[in-house]
Amino acid sequence: MGESGALVGTLSFLDSIPSLAWLPLLLLMASSEAIAVVVVTAIGGALPLAIAIAHGISQVPRRIELSAKLLGASRRGIWFGVMLKAARPAILAGLRSSVYQVARTLVGAEVIVDVGRGLGQLIEGQAQSAQLGGIVATAALVGAVVALLDTYLLRRLLDDAELKWRTERDSWTN
């Protein structure tokens, strides 16, 4: 618990830094602007997911791990076949915020850095030519894609996991 608490604490600190704040540093370090945009987007998406995984696993009672071991699961099987699955509701919740974070960071980075294409660049181009309607439509398109992905995939997976996991999790916390 101590180690996972420290890990979650470190990840939460890094997550509290807006991911776009890393962009100037990445632009200095990366060989191309496109790479800097990809990396900053990955940072934005990975941190909430990593926090969710670490937190979710730390909430799985030790007896689940011990039980899987006695039932004959290998070390790898315990981690990938049991612990990650047991933490599934928390991981899916983290994945949802990760998707939103990826969209925000990607569009933001593309607005700032000229990578030649992408929705952020489209918005930037529309701003240059004062196409207010275009800006609103592009922003709405980004929102709609993310909302559809969330509603029809992630939310459904999460609801299913919440339903199946709920009663077991209640007994886990007894």
Added chain:
Amino acid sequence: MDELIVKELGFRFDERKDGKQDVLFEDFHLTIGSGDIVVVTGPSGCGKSSLLNLIAGFYRPQHGQVQFDDKPVDEARVPTAYIFQDSTLFPWLTVAENVAYGADHHGRQGREVGNKDEQVLLLEELGIEKQHHGKYPHELSGGMKQRDEVARALAYRPKLLLMDEPFRSLDEQNRKKAQVAVYGAWKRYKPTIVFVTHSVIEAAFLGHRIVVLKAREAMRPTKMRETLAGLGPDVARDYKTTYLDPNYLDVCNRILAILREEVDAQEQIDG
């Protein structure tokens, strides 16, 4: 051969903030013969579950060791099942898949385990009918989940079966069915069973031997009060007749007499 020996066991929890240490075991001995069913009972807080955790290797003793077949239990790599007080069923697997989980993994390691027919038989002996086998744990009652857990443990035919009040959430009828099912599985492949319970009737029904632990003062080590002979391994256990058998009732009364004294003593200690 295959004896389970708890030898000169010493175990204390880490030092508390006030500098005190809870000594749970000090020079504790217990020998359990191969294929024996030993029931451990005693007042609340006397160390029953901790003893089971030490036997399973979940706690590391500071002194002494637990041996199985003359080897330290963690080196002996003895196929062990542990049924916890609370659920450890996997919520993403159905009843049947949960039961198959241990059998599949142990089977892949080349051990002889219960096949699908035996798994179905176990579930039915435990009162979980076929229409429930495809359900997920969240669709089952608490008692049914506990019985699924017992079936999962028995299905991979462990050599050592550790059970920590596994039937405490079951109603009387299902509790008796579960006891008969455990005994039936024991008769088929004779695992060594250490069974912790507060229930006198359960202890008398299952135990070849019943170990009663003494009431325990905080910070003081667990002591054994008495070991009683239960119904022998050759005595058939039956859902209808055993509970009326005079020998069974005699075992119940002997356990009850000792346990009552220890429970009273524990109440005095707890104030």
